[in-house]
Amino acid sequence: MQTIPQAPFHNLHALWFQLTGTLCNLACSHCFISCSPTNHALKFVAPETVYRYLDEAETHGVREVYFTGGEPFLHKQIIPILARSLQAAATSVLTNGTLITPTVADELAALATTSRYSLEMRISLDDVDEARNDAVRGKGALRRALRALRLLQERGLPPIVAVTEYFYEAPETTPQEPGSGSGFYQKFRDFLLENGIEKPRLKVIPVFAMGKLHPSETGAAYVTPGMMHGFDVTTLQCTKSRIVADGGVYACPLLVGEPEARLSENSLSEAMQPCSLYHTACHTCYVTGMTCSNY
Amino acid sequence: MVYRRIAVFGGVYSNYRALAATIEDARRHQAEALFCLGDLGGFGPCPDRVYPLLREAGVQVMRGNYDVSLADGLTDCGCGYTDPRDNYYAALSYEYTFRHTSEENKHWLRTLPDVLRVQVGSYRLHMCHGSPRQVNEFLWESTTPDGFLSKLCGDYEADVLLCTHTGIKWHRRLPDDRHAVNVGVIGRPENDGETHVWYTLLTAAPDLQVAFIPVYYDYEALARDMRQEQLPEAFVETIRSGWWTTCLEVLPGKERACGRW
Numbered sequence: 001m002q003t004i005p006q007a008p009f010h011n012l013h014a015l016w017f018q019l020t021g022t023l024c025n026l027a028c029s030h031c032f033i034s035c036s037p038t039n040h041a042l043k044f045v046a047p048e049t050v051y052r053y054l055d056e057a058e059t060h061g062v063r064e065v066y067f068t069g070g071e072p073f074l075h076k077q078i079i080p081i082l083a084r085s086l087q088a089a090a091t092s093v094l095t096n097g098t099l100i101t102p103t104v105a106d107e108l109a110a111l112a113t114t115s116r117y118s119l120e121m122r123i124s125l126d127d128v129d130e131a132r133n134d135a136v137r138g139k140g141a142l143r144r145a146l147r148a149l150r151l152l153q154e155r156g157l158p159p160i161v162a163v164t165e166y167f168y169e170a171p172e173t174t175p176q177e178p179g180s181g182s183g184f185y186q187k188f189r190d191f192l193l194e195n196g197i198e199k200p201r202l203k204v205i206p207v208f209a210m211g212k213l214h215p216s217e218t219g220a221a222y223v224t225p226g227m228m229h230g231f232d233v234t235t236l237q238c239t240k241s242r243i244v245a246d247g248g249v250y251a252c253p254l255l256v257g258e259p260e261a262r263l264s265e266n267s268l269s270e271a272m273q274p275c276s277l278y279h280t281a282c283h284t285c286y287v288t289g290m291t292c293s294n295y
Numbered sequence: 296m297v298y299r300r301i302a303v304f305g306g307v308y309s310n311y312r313a314l315a316a317t318i319e320d321a322r323r324h325q326a327e328a329l330f331c332l333g334d335l336g337g338f339g340p341c342p343d344r345v346y347p348l349l350r351e352a353g354v355q356v357m358r359g360n361y362d363v364s365l366a367d368g369l370t371d372c373g374c375g376y377t378d379p380r381d382n383y384y385a386a387l388s389y390e391y392t393f394r395h396t397s398e399e400n401k402h403w404l405r406t407l408p409d410v411l412r413v414q415v416g417s418y419r420l421h422m423c424h425g426s427p428r429q430v431n432e433f434l435w436e437s438t439t440p441d442g443f444l445s446k447l448c449g450d451y452e453a454d455v456l457l458c459t460h461t462g463i464k465w466h467r468r469l470p471d472d473r474h475a476v477n478v479g480v481i482g483r484p485e486n487d488g489e490t491h492v493w494y495t496l497l498t499a500a501p502d503l504q505v506a507f508i509p510v511y512y513d514y515e516a517l518a519r520d521m522r523q524e525q526l527p528e529a530f531v532e533t534i535r536s537g538w539w540t541t542c543l544e545v546l547p548g549k550e551r552a553c554g555r556w
């Protein structure tokens with residue numbers, strides 16, 4: 001039996017909140033935590049809990065705060081929560097964008113312009129083709145996400161578009177010359193420009209074989225102790241971030257709700273300890289160098 | 296060493312014309328010493344031209360990520376971009392700079408420190424390239440919280456933190472008369488539609504005064520040099536328009552909203 005490698009904890013660069021647990025107004029076929037309108041497995045995080053952890057994070061010199069779900073805009077207190085978070089640090093919301101109405105966009109713009117720190121809206125898409133996108137994300141999802149992108153742009157908040165490599169075709173082995181590339185990245189850039197999004201910002205995320213895409217055990221790969229030799233462990237986001245969710249503080253946004261990844265029931269400081277790289281997702285992080293944060 | 300007034304700049308990016316103008320201007324402002332926070336190459340033309348200027352003026356230079364890459368013969372600049380479009384341009388200029396930097400200058404880079412510490416009046420200064428904890432960490436004004444900066448001041452026993460790397464200057468007053476300053480860069484304009492570049496003067500009067508000084512230089516001549524060296528037209532456009540056209544994907548929302556692209 002092999003020992004499971006560990007990732008040391010370096011510093012609290014980012015603090016995450018799985019604000020709305022596993023509840024989402026969509027039910028994407030690839031969702032890595034199987035969110036849906038009826039999945040109550042992980043519950044909402046209360047505003048008081050968010051504030052308590054933000055206070056603690058500030059003493060540790062946190063640089064960025066992220067809110068995810070589920071769909072964070074299902075949380076009725078989202079605006080005051082963002083206001084408090086922006087007093088501490090730059091804040092990002094990972095959203096499907098479908099609930100960003102003109103009124104919500106106005107509120108976000110008001111927050112963003114009065115804050116010293118950046119407020120980022122990161123909106124998920126899977127394809128530039130409506131039928132293909134909506135086959136994964138549900139009918140009308142592309143149209144509603146585009147509406148959100150436009151509403152935010154019109155208010156001076158250039159949104160980030162997050163794309164999983166679910167429909168990824170050919171690997172982009174060499175960097176693409178702008179305008180001449182036909183790759184995955186270029187396709188989304190062109191699509192956003194064509195739709196009037198003048199400052200296209202893209203975040204490409206590898207697909208994780210978990211949640212609704214969980215592989216059969218035989219196909220699973222793990223990080224082994226031998227793989228840790230000469231490996232720059234700081235490329236793993238679990239060395240510099242933690243996530244607060246229903247049940248406590250977990251190692252990373254990917255393993256939220258997993259008992260083995262829970263590092264503390266109620267204390268951020270206690271959770272700033274090494275974590276175990278036990279999951280197949282750790283293998284994906286190891287291979288791709290992927291991070292859930294914006295850059 | 297304790298100074299009364301110093302000049303600090305970052306990101307030369309081979310802009311030898313702006314460097315010459317900066318040195319002259321800092322002398323006119325009676326700076327007792329000049330400091331460069333790294334990234335001598337990249338972006339601009341004829342990288343070897345900045346080295347004699349720095350040495351003759353006695354500028355105290357530390358290394359940035361670009362200098363570390365050149366000195367160690369690495370295959371990329373280590374700027375930390377994730378976007379393939381940014382990486383395309385980054386690779387192009389790194390390859391050009393690597394090819395046109397002499398062995399002697401690469402060797403000199405190897406001898407430079409990664410941190411500089413001096414005193415201005417009663418203030419202890421910690422100079423780094425990106426952040427004190429990571430050479431290529433981006434400290435943008437809109438993503439660098441007070442709590443984080445205060446913690447760094449404590450961790451590194453400094454009253455003033457100085458950094459560069461992002462290309463856009465800012466100054467933050469922290470509690471207990473501590474300060475954090477991103478000194479900006481002299482290699483390219485700062486994405487505001489103006490063609491000049493910036494350096495920073497720090498004066499103990501005896502309270503710390505931080506002044507950002509604009510440097511006007513012959514950017515049209517630099518643009519001609521760049522075209523002669525067949526550097527990308529997108530880079531030339533930035534020099535002539537004052538708007539960034541590349542490496543935009545690392546900009547946070549607030550900074551991105553201020554630019555044209």
Ligand code: SF4
Pocket residue numbers: 024025026027028030031032033034035036069070071095096124
């Ligand atoms: S929008 Fe996001 S959280 Fe909701 S189901 Fe889709 S992938 Fe999951």
Ligand code: SF4
Pocket residue numbers: 007236237238239251252253254255275276277278279281282283285286
């Ligand atoms: S999934 Fe990735 S970020 Fe999470 S614990 Fe494993 S290696 Fe770390």
